[in-house]
Amino acid sequence: MRLDKYLSQSTDFSRKEVRRYLKLGEVTLNGEEVRDPAMHVDEINDEIYLSGYPIEAPGEKYLMLNKPLGCVCANHDGTHPTVLSLIDLPRANELIICGRLDVDTTGLVLITTDGQWAHKVTSPKHKTGKLYEVVTADPIPESAVDKFANGMKLINDNIKTKPAELHITAENEAEVILTEGRYHQVKRMFGAIGNKVEELHRTRIGNIHLDEELELGEYRFLTPEEIDSIQ
Numbered sequence: 001m002r003l004d005k006y007l008s009q010s011t012d013f014s015r016k017e018v019r020r021y022l023k024l025g026e027v028t029l030n031g032e033e034v035r036d037p038a039m040h041v042d043e044i045n046d047e048i049y050l051s052g053y054p055i056e057a058p059g060e061k062y063l064m065l066n067k068p069l070g071c072v073c074a075n076h077d078g079t080h081p082t083v084l085s086l087i088d089l090p091r092a093n094e095l096i097i098c099g100r101l102d103v104d105t106t107g108l109v110l111i112t113t114d115g116q117w118a119h120k121v122t123s124p125k126h127k128t129g130k131l132y133e134v135v136t137a138d139p140i141p142e143s144a145v146d147k148f149a150n151g152m153k154l155i156n157d158n159i160k161t162k163p164a165e166l167h168i169t170a171e172n173e174a175e176v177i178l179t180e181g182r183y184h185q186v187k188r189m190f191g192a193i194g195n196k197v198e199e200l201h202r203t204r205i206g207n208i209h210l211d212e213e214l215e216l217g218e219y220r221f222l223t224p225e226e227i228d229s230i231q
């Protein structure tokens with residue numbers, strides 16, 4: 001995107017006003033003074049300042065975060081740090097967390113300012129599969145595969161769970177794919193077959209895979225392809 005377009009779309013200034021600021025040397029791009037209105041801006045990686053104030057890229061924001069242990073998926077919490085406290089962006093209070101992971105679950109969390117997109121990620125109607133890697137206390141029997149596939153009644157829940165895929169990958173390890181997100185669902189499903197989840201890590205939502213380059217606590221912007229993959 002052109003620099004003058006970026007600045008006028010992200011502020012209340014017209015393109016004419018923006019050009020005046022550029023002429024006055026009020027704009028910096030990655031720390032360097034810039035005066036060319038037609039200069040190309042990388043909306044994700046470039047840092048732009050006008051009169052010393054950072055100017056965010058226009059439009060909605062879409063991020064993936066690798067949630068660490070001990071952090072909660074909430075806007076505010078009196079006890080634990082929140083996932084939003086890990087994000088260093090202006091107006092972080094406008095961000096929506098697309099579904100919750102428990103405080104002791106790690107892995108992929110999607111975060112956006114786009115309410116409709118967030119709804120597609122979380123609503124069971126959209127059948128967006130979420131993949132969890134699970135480590136359990138006891139061995140997982142083959143018979144659990146059908147139980148997960150057929151849906152099961154959970155304590156304090158009248159409606160059976162939707163069909164879920166269970167792939168046993170080692171004696172005490174499995175991958176589970178869910179298309180809904182009930183309270184503590186994976187832990188309660190293993191509880192219903194008499195087992196206990198010891199570790200839980202989410203690695204995929206729809207076709208968005210947790211970026212292996214991201215350390216726990218790190219985040220990055222989604223690519224346009226990743227954003228469009230949520231339907």
Ligand code: URA
Pocket residue numbers: 100101102103105183184185186187188200
């Ligand atoms: N299921 C759980 O039990 N916990 C999570 O954090 C996510 C799914």
